[in-house]
Amino acid sequence: MNTPHPLLAVANLVVHFHLFEGRARVINGIDLTIGRGESVALVGETGCGKSITARAILGLLPSNAEVVAGRITFDGRDLLGLPEEEFAQIRGRRIAMIFQDPSTALNPVFTVGEQLQDVLRYRDGAGGDGGPARRRERQTVRRRCLEMLHLVRIPDPEGALARYPAELSGGMRQRVLIALALLQRPELVIADEIGTALDVSIQDQILHELRELVRTQGTSMLYITHNLGVARMVSDRIYVMYAGEVAEVAPTRRLFAEQLHPYAQGLLAAIPRLTGTIGEGIEGRIPDYVAPPPACRFEPRCPFRMSVCRAVRPPLLEVEPGRWVACHLHPGRRA
Amino acid sequence: MTTRILLQAERVSKVFPLTVGLLRRRVGEVHAVEDVTLAIRAGETLALVGESGSGKTTLAKVLIRLLAPTAGSICFEERDLTRLSEWALRPVRRQMQIVFQDPASSLNPRRRVKDIVAAPLEVHGIGTPRTRLRRAGELLERVELPPRDFMFRYPHALSGGQRQRVAIARALALEPRFLVLDEPTSALDVSVQAKIVGLLRRLQRDLSLTYLFISHDLSLVRNVADTIAVMYLGKVVEIAPTEELFRAPGHPYTRALLSTIPVVDDSEQALVPEKISLTGEIPSAARIPPGCAFHPRCYARVEGCDRIRPDLVETAPHHQVRCILYDPAHGARGLPQAAVPEERKEP
Numbered sequence: 032m033n034t035p036h037p038l039l040a041v042a043n044l045v046v047h048f049h050l051f052e053g054r055a056r057v058i059n060g061i062d063l064t065i066g067r068g069e070s071v072a073l074v075g076e077t078g079c080g081k082s083i084t085a086r087a088i089l090g091l092l093p094s095n096a097e098v099v100a101g102r103i104t105f106d107g108r109d110l111l112g113l114p115e116e117e118f119a120q121i122r123g124r125r126i127a128m129i130f131q132d133p134s135t136a137l138n139p140v141f142t143v144g145e146q147l148q149d150v151l152r153y154r155d156g157a158g159g160d161g162g163p164a165r166r167r168e169r170q171t172v173r174r175r176c177l178e179m180l181h182l183v184r185i186p187d188p189e190g191a192l193a194r195y196p197a198e199l200s201g202g203m204r205q206r207v208l209i210a211l212a213l214l215q216r217p218e219l220v221i222a223d224e225i226g227t228a229l230d231v232s233i234q235d236q237i238l239h240e241l242r243e244l245v246r247t248q249g250t251s252m253l254y255i256t257h258n259l260g261v262a263r264m265v266s267d268r269i270y271v272m273y274a275g276e277v278a279e280v281a282p283t284r285r286l287f288a289e290q291l292h293p294y295a296q297g298l299l300a301a302i303p304r305l306t307g308t309i310g311e312g313i314e315g316r317i318p319d320y321v322a323p324p325p326a327c328r329f330e331p332r333c334p335f336r337m338s339v340c341r342a343v344r345p346p347l348l349e350v351e352p353g354r355w356v357a358c359h360l361h362p363g364r365r366a
Numbered sequence: 367m368t369t370r371i372l373l374q375a376e377r378v379s380k381v382f383p384l385t386v387g388l389l390r391r392r393v394g395e396v397h398a399v400e401d402v403t404l405a406i407r408a409g410e411t412l413a414l415v416g417e418s419g420s421g422k423t424t425l426a427k428v429l430i431r432l433l434a435p436t437a438g439s440i441c442f443e444e445r446d447l448t449r450l451s452e453w454a455l456r457p458v459r460r461q462m463q464i465v466f467q468d469p470a471s472s473l474n475p476r477r478r479v480k481d482i483v484a485a486p487l488e489v490h491g492i493g494t495p496r497t498r499l500r501r502a503g504e505l506l507e508r509v510e511l512p513p514r515d516f517m518f519r520y521p522h523a524l525s526g527g528q529r530q531r532v533a534i535a536r537a538l539a540l541e542p543r544f545l546v547l548d549e550p551t552s553a554l555d556v557s558v559q560a561k562i563v564g565l566l567r568r569l570q571r572d573l574s575l576t577y578l579f580i581s582h583d584l585s586l587v588r589n590v591a592d593t594i595a596v597m598y599l600g601k602v603v604e605i606a607p608t609e610e611l612f613r614a615p616g617h618p619y620t621r622a623l624l625s626t627i628p629v630v631d632d633s634e635q636a637l638v639p640e641k642i643s644l645t646g647e648i649p650s651a652a653r654i655p656p657g658c659a660f661h662p663r664c665y666a667r668v669e670g671c672d673r674i675r676p677d678l679v680e681t682a683p684h685h686q687v688r689c690i691l692y693d694p695a696h697g698a699r700g701l702p703q704a705a706v707p708e709e710r711k712e713p
Contacts, residue, residue, distance in 0.1 A: 076555040077526075200647050230417035231582065232644045235626035239643070257555060260585075260628025287630055301560035303585040305612065305627065305634040312560030316525050 036107075037064040038251050039088065039126075039219055044101035046080075046087055048320070055320035058083055059275040059328070060101070062347060065219065070245060070252045072262035072283070075272035076298070078317050081255045084272075085221050088253075089128060090118050106218070123150070127217035131224040133204035137196040143207050144192030147176040150214050179210040184240060202233040209241060213248070220245065221253045226261070238264050259302060263287060268353075271295045274318055274328040277347055280355040291356045294329045327359070335360060372408040372544060372576050373429065377401050378438035380421075380428050384652055396651045398424040400600040402438070403678065406593075408543070411570070411577040413587040413608075415623075416597035417648050422580045425597070426546045429578065430462040431455060442544070460490060463537040467549040469529035473521040479506070479532055480517040486539040505535040510565060527558035531565065538569070546578045551586070563590060584627050585634075588612060593684070596620045599659040600651060602678070606685040612637065616687035618666045618701055619644075658690070666691065666701055 046058035058080050065071045073081045086092050088103055090110060103110040105126065110118065130136035138146060151172045173192075180188035183206040196204055205225060212220055222241070226234035242265050245252045254265050262269055262283070269286050271279045271294065279292040290296045300310030315332040324330050330340040339359050347357040379401055384394040399421045406412045414422040427433045429440060431447045440447045442458060450458065463486075466472040473482055483505050484498040493501065503513040509531040521529055530550060537545055547566070551559035563586070569575060581587050587594055588608060595605040596617065604617040615621045622642040629635050646663045649655060655662050661671040670690060678686040679693050681700075690696045 076557060202647050230648070231584075231628075232417065232623060232626050233647060235628070236643055258628065259556075260630050263630055264628055298557060299630060301557045302630055303560075303563070303583070303589045304631070305585055305588050305629060305637045307588055309563055309586075309589045310560050311564065313557035316527075 038067045038069075038106060039063075039065040039253075040102070040104045041084070041088065042102045042104075044084070044087060044103065045099040046083060046092065047097050047099050048093075049095045049097065050321065053321045056323055057096075057275050057320050058087070059323070061272075061275070061277055063270055063277070065251050065253055067218075067251055068246075068249050069268065070242070070254065070266045072254045072256060072266035072269045073272060074256055074259060074262045074269055074298075076257055076317065079272045080275040081272050082223055083275075085128070085223055085253065085255055088221065089122055089126060090115075091122075123217075124215050125217055126219045126221065127212040127215065129208055129212045129220060129222040129225050131227070133201055133208055133229075134196075136208055137204060139196055141195075142192065143180075143194055143196065143199070144173075144176060147179070147192070147207075147211060147214060148172050150211060151175060175214070176210075179214050180207075182213070182244060183207075183210045184236075185210070201229055202237065205229060205233075205237055209237070209244075213244065213250070216248065217250065219251045219253065221255070223255045224257070227256070227258065234261075235264075241265070259287075259299060271298070274323065275320065276328055276357060277355070278329065278357055280347070282353055285354065291350065291354070291361050292329075292358050293333050293335050293360070297332075297334075327357075369407045369409060371405045372443065373406040374441040375402055375404050375429060376439045376441070377403055378425070378428060378435045378440060380424055380433060381436045394652055397600050397654055398651055399428060399435075402600075402602050404595055404602060404605060406544075406576055406578060408576055409570070409574055410592040411579050411590055413579045413581060413591035413594045414597055415581055415584060415587055415594060417582065419599075419648055419651060420597040421600040421651070422597055423548055424600075426464070426548060426578055426580055430464060430544070430546055431459070432464070456490075460540040461542050462544040462546070463540065463542040464546040464548060465530075465533050465537045465550050468553045469526065469533045470521070470553070472533055473529055475521050477520075478517070479519050479521070479524075482521070482532060483535045483539060486536060490540060492540075501539065502535075505538055506532075508538060508569070509535045511535070525558075526554050527561060530554065530562055534562075534565070534569070538573070541573075542575070544576045544578070546580070548580045549582070550579075552581070552583070559586070566590070584624060585629070596623065599648065599654055601659060601688060602686075603660065603688045604686065605678070606682075610682065610685050614682070614685075615639065616681050616685065616692060616701060617660075617689050618642075618664050618691075619660050621701065622665070658688075670696065 041061055041063040044058055044061045048055040048057050061084060073084065075081045098111060177188045180191055185191045185203060185206050226237050256262050266283050269281060269283050270277050273294045279295045290299055297313040301312045303309040313332055318324055318328055326342055326344045327340040330336050337359060345357045345359045347355050348363045349355050350361045378399060380399040382396040382398055383392050384396055385391060386393050402425055414425060416422050428435045435448060480499060480502040483502040487493055487498045487501060506513040506516055511528060511531050551562050554562065570577060579590055591608050594608050594611045595602045598619050604620045615624050621639050622644050625639045625642045627638055629638060642665060644663050657672040657674055658676050661667045674690055676688050676690045676693060678688045680686050681692050691699050691701050
């Protein structure tokens with residue numbers, strides 16, 4: 032949105048789900064960009080469509096989902112029209128995903144080493160049957176895996192290679208998943224709520240290390256979370272999502288200093304503070320996607336609703352440089 | 367702080383045997399809770415905080431006698447629960463109820479809300495079906511769910527927040543004085559969490575309830591607790607009034623825990639101690655390190671930490687710390703600021 036040649040650009044993405052109850056309009060026109068080396072957080076509550084957005088980018092939508100409109104471009108190439116063989120060249124290699132649950136994302140019957148080495152061998156195409164070239168290649172693969180485990184600060188990487196996931200703690204498994212995703216030096220890493228299954232002290236370590244890795248390797252990151260405190264730690268820019276739409280986009284520091292969208296305001300106010308205050312929370316619940324509110328999807332819960340909010344959908348407009356809001360209270364650029 | 371003590375735990379421990387095979391050969395022990403002494407005053411909220419595996423839930427279950435302690439005594443309203451028979455416990459049990467973390471799994475999916483809420487009355491043989499129905503309506507009213515809309519629904523037709531309200535209504539059915547809230551909001555979104563916290567506060571005020579609030583979220587605990595007990599590997603390592611704990615954390619573990627709280631604004635950031643990143647992870651409760659259980663991860667350890675088991679030492683009124691740095695017998699040096707080695711500070 033503010034970068035001229037972003038690494039990833041999602042434009043007006045619309046995704047519907049075919050359910051028994053009818054057509055669920057889950058993603059309702061999302062715009063999102065990630066620049067090279069930029070860390071972007073996608074924040075929202077349960078059911079707001081943040082994970083669906085990530086799946087759409089990776090071409091991993093479930094079979095009852097339909098992309099109705101929109102474009103997803105990665106490094107100038109349209110991902111939506113891409114045949115599966117070509118997508119397979121990008122997914123996992125140039126765009127990698129770090130999954131949420133470290134206890135289910137690893138295969139329990141293979142060692143950590145086998146799972147890491149598999150990723151590299153698959154890329155290089157399992158070639159040859161023995162011979163010195165093969166042995167040399169195995170050596171390089173092993174070295175690269177050890178290097179990666181070292182980077183994600185696994186103590187005793189040699190030993191870890193020979194272990195099964197069940198022999199590792201939750202924090203170590205999460206580190207292995209990060210190593211797995213970064214192994215092929217992807218240009219974009221998508222992290223879905225990583226660390227939320229872990230204790231705060233471990234979560235803090237892992238998030239800092241991930242942030243550092245992303246910075247030193249020049250990788251871009253899309254970080255999906257419901258926790259604004261976590262988003263503040265890891266991101267340069269934040270997208271606040273509500274009910275399948277982008278409510279507000281702002282550089283991280285500015286969003287925490289001031290929220291313009293009433294939903295972003297309510298969400299921040301609801302967070303318990305160390306200063307000893309906790310807000311009221313937001314009335315109501317996320318709308319039914321089969322029959323969503325006609326115009327602004329937040330209108331039924333909004334404390335500032337006006338008659339126009341039921342009639343006209345507020346477009347996402349730039350109100351200050353780098354700051355975008357979809358709300359009738361903020362009609363376009365102030366400056 | 368001068369109010370009556372409702373529950374007093376004295377040197378409570380809970381050890382689970384580790385067994386193998388058909389004959390349950392004993393191969394070891396898990397010290398889930400060790401030597402816990404604490405008092406909960408009537409009308410206050412005591413929070414138990416700590417990482418997963420620190421024994422918070424086990425301690426709570428022992429305190430309300432869902433589990434029998436292996437050592438120690440628990441006095442509730444001046445009666446020693448550890449000496450009462452199951453039969454004699456029954457009337458006491460009505461006084462203490464628990465709300466679990468995940469309302470999706472703690473509500474029977476095949477029963478309607480009215481039956482779920484009235485179930486404790488049924489179990490204790492209180493009232494007739496008619497009076498129980500009326501009471502269920504009152505209880506739903508209490509948790510701010512309009513009875514007309516909710517009585518006849520099944521749990522699947524409720525949102526997460528509504529389900530937790532139903533679980534709270536059920537816990538209130540027997541008019542308890544003491545509620546254990548085991549991570550009551552950790553499965554909920556923040557906007558819903560704020561609503562539930564508001565409700566719990568109103569209920570505490572209106573019904574003079576005493577809460578034991580289990581959480582791993584220190585920012586949340588800051589807002590709900592009068593007193594905080596920090597647990598590490600089954601032991602209470604520090605206990606203090608909330609303000610005091612945040613102002614002057616004593617135990618090295620507490621200080622590290624406070625330093626990693628993700629915060630959302632600068633006024634909060636000022637309240638977070640200088641960053642201390644702990645290395646390593648919490649060990650298994652079946653292999654608790656000798657001496658102070660925290661010493662392998664401790665950045666302030668001194669000679670003796672790997673041998674001497676520290677006791678809780680009072681460092682200020684109502685503020686106790688389990689660390690030899692505060693023990694007069696070992697010099698009571700306190701935790702020096704410079705105890706944080708250079709390389710562990712964040713840049």
